[in-house]
Structures are given as C-alpha cells and as structure tokens.
Amino acid sequence: MKKLVFLLLAASLLPIAAHAQPAFSGPPPSRAVVQDADRRREEYFSRIDEALAWKAASVKLDTPEAIMKMKDMSAIAAKLVRREDVAGCSAAVIEIMKTPSTGPFWMFPVACVAYTGRDLLSPEAKAAIRQAWRSTMQLRGDTENHWAMYYASLYLMSELYPNEPGDTWYTGKSSEENLAESRDYLIHWMDLMTTVGQGEFNPTGYLTEYAIPMGLMATWAKDPAMRLRARMTLDWLFADLAANSLNGVLRGPHARTTEDPVMQRWNDHASFYNWLLFGNTPPPAGYGGFGIYFATVARNYAVPEVIYRIAVDRDRDYVQRDLKRSRRRWRYSDVEMAPIYKTSYLRRDYAVGSYQGGRADPIQTHVWDVTWAVPDPRGAHNTMFSNHPHSSPVDMQMSFTAYPEAMIPNLAREGKPSYDEPDKILGASPYEQVFQDLDTVVALYDIPAGARHPQVNGFLSKDLVDREEDKSGWIFARGGNAFLAYRPLADYTLTPFRGYHQLPSPVGYKWERVVTGDTLLQSFHRKNGTIVQAASASEFASFDAFKRAIRALPLEFKLEPTPTVRMKTLRGKQIEVTYGKAPVIDGRPLDYAKWKLFEGPYLNAEKGSRRLTITHGRLKRVLDFATLAVTDSVSP
Amino acid sequence: MRKLSFVFLALMSAAAVRGASPAARHDLYLCAAVNKGYVIGSAIVTMNGLFLRDEAGGFRHIGNNDTSVRGAAFDPRDRRVIYLGANNGCWRSLDGGESWRITTSWDMTEPPDVEVDPNAPDHVYLALPDGVAVSSDRAQTWQRRETGLPARGKYTQVISVDRTRAGRVLAGCESGIYLTNDGGERWRRVLPTETTVNDLQQSPHDPRLWLAATQSNGAWFSRNGGKAWEKIAAFQGGETLYNAAFDPTNPKRLAIGSWALGVVTSEDAGQTWVARNAGLPESHHVWRIAVDPDSGRLYASVLEEALYCSDDFGRTWKSGGMEGSVVSRFVFRPAAAK
Numbered sequence: 001m002k003k004l005v006f007l008l009l010a011a012s013l014l015p016i017a018a019h020a021q022p023a024f025s026g027p028p029p030s031r032a033v034v035q036d037a038d039r040r041r042e043e044y045f046s047r048i049d050e051a052l053a054w055k056a057a058s059v060k061l062d063t064p065e066a067i068m069k070m071k072d073m074s075a076i077a078a079k080l081v082r083r084e085d086v087a088g089c090s091a092a093v094i095e096i097m098k099t100p101s102t103g104p105f106w107m108f109p110v111a112c113v114a115y116t117g118r119d120l121l122s123p124e125a126k127a128a129i130r131q132a133w134r135s136t137m138q139l140r141g142d143t144e145n146h147w148a149m150y151y152a153s154l155y156l157m158s159e160l161y162p163n164e165p166g167d168t169w170y171t172g173k174s175s176e177e178n179l180a181e182s183r184d185y186l187i188h189w190m191d192l193m194t195t196v197g198q199g200e201f202n203p204t205g206y207l208t209e210y211a212i213p214m215g216l217m218a219t220w221a222k223d224p225a226m227r228l229r230a231r232m233t234l235d236w237l238f239a240d241l242a243a244n245s246l247n248g249v250l251r252g253p254h255a256r257t258t259e260d261p262v263m264q265r266w267n268d269h270a271s272f273y274n275w276l277l278f279g280n281t282p283p284p285a286g287y288g289g290f291g292i293y294f295a296t297v298a299r300n301y302a303v304p305e306v307i308y309r310i311a312v313d314r315d316r317d318y319v320q321r322d323l324k325r326s327r328r329r330w331r332y333s334d335v336e337m338a339p340i341y342k343t344s345y346l347r348r349d350y351a352v353g354s355y356q357g358g359r360a361d362p363i364q365t366h367v368w369d370v371t372w373a374v375p376d377p378r379g380a381h382n383t384m385f386s387n388h389p390h391s392s393p394v395d396m397q398m399s400f401t402a403y404p405e406a407m408i409p410n411l412a413r414e415g416k417p418s419y420d421e422p423d424k425i426l427g428a429s430p431y432e433q434v435f436q437d438l439d440t441v442v443a444l445y446d447i448p449a450g451a452r453h454p455q456v457n458g459f460l461s462k463d464l465v466d467r468e469e470d471k472s473g474w475i476f477a478r479g480g481n482a483f484l485a486y487r488p489l490a491d492y493t494l495t496p497f498r499g500y501h502q503l504p505s506p507v508g509y510k511w512e513r514v515v516t517g518d519t520l521l522q523s524f525h526r527k528n529g530t531i532v533q534a535a536s537a538s539e540f541a542s543f544d545a546f547k548r549a550i551r552a553l554p555l556e557f558k559l560e561p562t563p564t565v566r567m568k569t570l571r572g573k574q575i576e577v578t579y580g581k582a583p584v585i586d587g588r589p590l591d592y593a594k595w596k597l598f599e600g601p602y603l604n605a606e607k608g609s610r611r612l613t614i615t616h617g618r619l620k621r622v623l624d625f626a627t628l629a630v631t632d633s634v635s636p
Numbered sequence: 637m638r639k640l641s642f643v644f645l646a647l648m649s650a651a652a653v654r655g656a657s658p659a660a661r662h663d664l665y666l667c668a669a670v671n672k673g674y675v676i677g678s679a680i681v682t683m684n685g686l687f688l689r690d691e692a693g694g695f696r697h698i699g700n701n702d703t704s705v706r707g708a709a710f711d712p713r714d715r716r717v718i719y720l721g722a723n724n725g726c727w728r729s730l731d732g733g734e735s736w737r738i739t740t741s742w743d744m745t746e747p748p749d750v751e752v753d754p755n756a757p758d759h760v761y762l763a764l765p766d767g768v769a770v771s772s773d774r775a776q777t778w779q780r781r782e783t784g785l786p787a788r789g790k791y792t793q794v795i796s797v798d799r800t801r802a803g804r805v806l807a808g809c810e811s812g813i814y815l816t817n818d819g820g821e822r823w824r825r826v827l828p829t830e831t832t833v834n835d836l837q838q839s840p841h842d843p844r845l846w847l848a849a850t851q852s853n854g855a856w857f858s859r860n861g862g863k864a865w866e867k868i869a870a871f872q873g874g875e876t877l878y879n880a881a882f883d884p885t886n887p888k889r890l891a892i893g894s895w896a897l898g899v900v901t902s903e904d905a906g907q908t909w910v911a912r913n914a915g916l917p918e919s920h921h922v923w924r925i926a927v928d929p930d931s932g933r934l935y936a937s938v939l940e941e942a943l944y945c946s947d948d949f950g951r952t953w954k955s956g957g958m959e960g961s962v963v964s965r966f967v968f969r970p971a972a973a974k
Contacts, residue, residue: 137724147742171737331789403878
C-alpha cells in the first residue's frame, strides 16, 4: 500500500507562525447572507487575495541561500499569480526540479506552477520542469484522489507540451497517448461519480485533492469539453459540500477523514473551501496548505449563486439522502464497490448524519454523528457519535495489493496513527449497522468472537454542558443550542480521551498521545448499541423537560441473540431496528433499493442519470454530464 | 539521479557479501525497495526497483527509481527485453533498461506479477488485482483473458507459466489456483482456497512437481503438473506464507518464507520441515526467499532489515547487503555469454 501523506502540506505549513492569517486568527466571519452579487464577488476575490498574499509573503527569494532552501511550490505559484519575485521563482524552480519528488502530490503543484508561470518563468526554469517530467518516474498511487490528481496533472502537462514523443515523457508514451489515457480515466471517474456516486465521498481533507485538479483542468484544459467537465465537477463537489455543511463545517459521514477533524469538525481542508466560496467560517491554518493551489485558479471559478445560497441561506430544516459508493474492493468481497446510503438532517442548531454502516474505506471512514452549531468552530469538539474500533488485515487486503502484515504496523508513520488502537474514534466496521430517522440514530453492533477490539467507543465532547448519567440509562447533555440524549445499550466505562499530536519528523509521521479534555465511553460487549436523540433547546421549556420527554419514550431493546431496538422516537415515529435486517419505520421496511443519487430540497438526481439538479428558492442549475450542458433557470 | 545511483551502487557493493561465485552461470535480478519511511509525495532518497547482482556481489540499479516494482520477467531470446509489474502497470524496456514505457493503460493497475512464456516468448502474462491480462505481442497490447475465473474472487497474486508447454499457465488467486492450457482462453480451478495464493513454484527437477504458498491455507504440493493438490501437513494454515522455493542444486531441498515463521526448510523433499531463523534478525519477518541455482545459496529478504544469505541452507546466515530493503522478487536468468 502506498499511503497518502502530506509532506508537501507539512512543508507548506512550516511558515505559518511567521505571518498573520487574518481570516484564521481573527473573529469568525459574519454568517449574514450577502444578497448583492457584486459584493459577493468582491468578497470572494478578497478572500482569494488574502490567501495568496499570505502565502506569497511567507517566503523570500532574495538571496541565493533562500532560493536553495526553497521547497514550497505553492508559494511559487502564489508569487507568480501576483507577479512577485519572478526571477527568484525561476531560480527556485530550477533548484527544486533538481530533486523531483514522486507521485500525484508532486505532479499537481508542478503542473500548477508550469501553467501559472508559462509566460513568466525563464526558459531555463521551464526547461527544468519539462526535463523532470521526462526523467523522473511518477507513481500513479492507489486511491481515487491520487488518480484524479495524477491524471489531471498528466493531462495538462501533455497539453502544454503537445506532439512530443514517448522518450520525452517518464511514461514512455507520447503527449497524445498520455492525453488520451488521462482523458479516458477522468471521464470514467466522472461517469462513476454521476451514476453511482462519489467514492471518497464528503471527505474533510481529500476534498482539496479533487477540487485542485478539477480547478486546474477547469482553468487550463484546452479541450472545451474537458474544461466544462471539470467546471461541472467543481459545481457537483461544492453543491455536495454546501448541502452537507452546518455553518461552514462539513459534518456527517465521510468516506475519509482523520483523527482531529473527526472531533474538531471544522479543522480540515473542507473549511478552506467553505470559507473561500461561502465566507461563512474561518479557514484552517495556512489556508489548508494545498488550498493555495486552488486559490491560484479560483478567480476563474465563480460558485453559482444557487450553491452559495444552499450553503448560507437556509430557511428550513431538511433531510438530504444521497447515494455514494465504497472504495473499490480488490478481493474478499462479493461486490466491487458497495453502495453507501447516506442520510442527513440539518437544522439551525445541529445536524445529524449517517450512512447504513459497514466498510466504506478501510481506514479513515466516519459513519455517523450529531454535530451542533457553535458561534466559532475553532477548537470546538462539537460532535457526538460511537463506533466499533475495527482493525483487520483482511480489510486491508480488500483495498490494497500489498501483504497486510507489515501494513498495519506502518500506518502510524504514514499518517494514520489510530488504525489499530482500541480507543480509536475513527473508522468504520463491518459489524456496525446504523439507522437514522431525522434526529434519531440507532447504531447496533454485533461483533464476532475473535474480533481484534471487541468493544464500542463513544465520543463525549469536552464541550458538552450539563452532562449527566441518568438513572434511566440515558446520558443527557447540551451542545450549543442542542439538547442531546445518548443511550448506551450495554455497561460502559468513562475515561479521558487521548488524541494525537503530530511531532516533528524528518521521515514519515511521528505522534504522541495527548489528553484532549474529551471523554471516551468504552463498552466492552460484543453485542451492543447506541441510541442518540437530539432536539433544539427552543423546542422545550427547559433541559429538564427534554429529559422527561426522552425518559418517557417507549423503548425496548435486547442484545441477545441479536441486537434489536424497538422505540418511539422523539418525533413520534415507531421504529424497529434489528442487526442484519432492514429497519422498519411505522411498519414499513426501509428499502434502500429506492435510494436516489440525491434526494432533498436542494439536490436531486436519479441513480445512473449523470444529471444533478441544484435548487434553492427560485434558482435552479442543472448539471447534465450526459449532454455536457449546464442550464440555469429562475422560476417566476 | 545518476550521482545518487553511483553512490548507492558503491554502498551496496561495499556492504555486500564478497565472493559471489566467479563461475556463476546465472544473473540474479532483484525487485527491491529500500524505502523505509518513504511515502507517496516525498522525494526518494534511495534507489528502488530492479537491481542486478554484479561480479563483486553488490547490486547495480537498473532503470526507473520505482518503489513499487514487485515482479520482473525477461524475454529468453533477447536479453534487452525486460518487463516489470509495478504500481503504474506493466513497464517494458526493449533496450536493457535504458528506456521504459508503461504498456498498460489506466484500466490495468498494480500487477503483482508478470511472466513470459518461455515456449512462446511473445506471450506475456500479467497478474492483476482484478484478474489476468495476456499480451501476444511482447506487451505492446493487452487483452483480458478471464473466462473461467470467477466474477469476484479473481484477485491474482502470482502467475506462473509451465515451462513444458506453451500456453499452460497457473494463476494464484484469492479463491484458489486456476489452470489454463490455452494461453488464458479458458481457466479452471484446480484448488479452491479461502484466502489468496501468494506463490506458485515449479520444480526445476521435475516439471510435474509444483509448490504453492498461501495467505492462510497452508502450503500445497502438486505432483501432476498442477491438476491436483495435496496439503503439506507441516503447514496446516493460519500462518501467512509468502513464497516458496526449490533448490535447483538439490531436489530434496525446499524452503518457504513467512511473516511469522521466518524461513522454514525441508531437506527430504517436503516430508519434514524445520525453522531456520538462527542468525536472522529477531523479527525474522521474511518477505521473500530464493535459492541460487548455481551454488544452492539460500537467500532471505527480511523486511526492511537486509538481504541475508546462507550457504548451509539456513543453518547459519550472514548479511548479503541491501540494508533496509524489501525484496519482492528474485529472478535468476542464464548469464550472458562473455
């Protein structure tokens, strides 16, 4: 397995402390809807400029020593966009190209600089870039985001240097062959996304690894069809981001996330895009690192108003159901890609999101949570959920071609420290089944004997207020303006949760465990379950009234032989959930086969359609990948 | 890159065991990575990919610096034609490693193994995570040939061509061993397994004798050319077996490499087996083993430790250089005429 590790990101974050990042360190932005289109545009450009100015100023290229030490391609890209230190940029590019790195994380920054600098860099610098694409083999990687970056970069570079023979490219293929292969893959990937759903769906971090290559393609691809495809893909990704974010914080399930953003929900690249496009949340430190590359082309992309309004202008609670897909499974699975049935319920004060459980990605999936709104998301652990800390060599082999025995011990140094830890709060399990109806979640666990970590973990945030273990078995707490009730179905213990703090390391990653102030609920029973109920504080006269309402809910459950919950929800639905069976709501079994690609007030698409309808109020945009058409309309 | 290659060569040569047989009749190629700590996106500061043992016993790097090379094959008619299985697909060189081309497209990725049919050398077989591909024009073009392989269960770790007959090939898949007699046009399962078949080896002494190693279903012999298989009692399953080797100099000597078991050998044609890990690093996570066809020297690649070698079939070991390496494949091929 070749892991994605963000060394380039790490390098780009090094100078963070030295320069002010107004949006990151200042007060949280206003969430008021900007009605005026010109002002929205001005503010968008202002945010782009803020990120680029910060990055450009983070590096000086005024001495030979500075140029020799320079490794940050995003700073070069930012300087080139701003027409600063052009001679220094050329000199630095020549130095950097002497030791090219490998793989998609090297390719897209270089493609970005090659294009931003094509009229600015010296002939020698451009020749150095061109030579690196001949001499240094680039790994394609093994994940969907790797391939998006790899092929978008190869596509653009092949267009930049057309009609060149195979011996001038590391692939051994001519410019035209590289271009054709890249185009074929990118269209194949778009077809998958627009028919059976995105693979690495709603990722907190990897969003940037799709947004950047599509941003570069949307700006620079010569073929108008590919340029349009990329722009439509950006709309698709950002509409999905808008509909799944709560005040600029991407929440709910993710195919992939990491140890910190699964609890500090704001702290990842997705918040850079919410900040940049919608202006309703602070950006993460360093503007997301890689986000700078998107910023270099962001002026060429304008988020459609209909998507902007989905993000910032909501006048109702809503349920959004989406169809996604799991990572490709090479082996030990009856299906190549499993369907992921996602449910989200978003309200002003909180949001609840989930998918049906099971494997989506082998390592970094987050299955469900309740996340509450906070005035300022920075540092807030505004979420609640449970999981089974699944760890399995067989799961590794499903997704990777390498032998698993060495893979698991190496994950920590490759940026995934918690995978094999019993107290982890990240990751999906084949032994978890989740049902959600509005703001009720039932997660059931049937963990077989012999499983590596036969326990269920629950995350109880440091930011919960008035947390109370009630005699009824419920744990009550307040999170922001949300009232929360968490019901473990088996005995448990509460211990301080320990997160992961990254240490400086010249090679790979190193970590130390740190107490975060949160609480880990651990229940050491293989047959197990969690019920969560949420409500707005405004719906009850008092917190005690909420507690009384929860205690009064008819609830029956049993764990043997199979975990089963039968209850009436706070919203009056009669539900019956049995592990391994379809959930039953008000007497009707839930039929996942009817799930659409998108279904909700804002996003709608039929499975297999290649056509997404984005709606807000009178505004409508239709992205039709079947006909390569974008249609905007305004209802009277 | 040339400078780095030179430094690496010097280091490898200095560290290597001296005294490789001056009369060696085979060249030894390694598919190896020396990349502890490497992650995608970082600069590669070591040399990885294909290596050739030199006369001093060191290893000379050939071709791309690729951390992902896991299989290598050669055209028996033309020493300059090399095929590699790697992350990007199947690389081919027609000029002895000076230049390379990825012969596959995006729809064939990460082949764990590549083999040339010695009796039909234009035919190249590629083990793929989602099946098998065959080329009949020296990897210029590829076709999927999977009839008889299951729709699910065709992850292929190893592909091995029977040297006695053109087009007779065994594939080690996640669901068992599959056999074709017609160059992949039709496959049939000859051994069902619950987990992946990691290696298939044909005896250099008796072409009817095959040895298979599996992820968790033990080790198996076939004595009729792969048509029927019998489980080796010493390996009842549970332990991951990575690969197997016959000693071309002694028909009674066999070896198996394993993550947990290390090196296990037999000197009575597989009747009894003994762990031979004394002298290896304590972890003895053995990634790959091989036996030198000229000297009977037993090689063991211990994960990210070094290449170890034994001249008494595992009773004692000494470092053979390649510190920090993982060897995915040993390939012996007849040496070029001087």
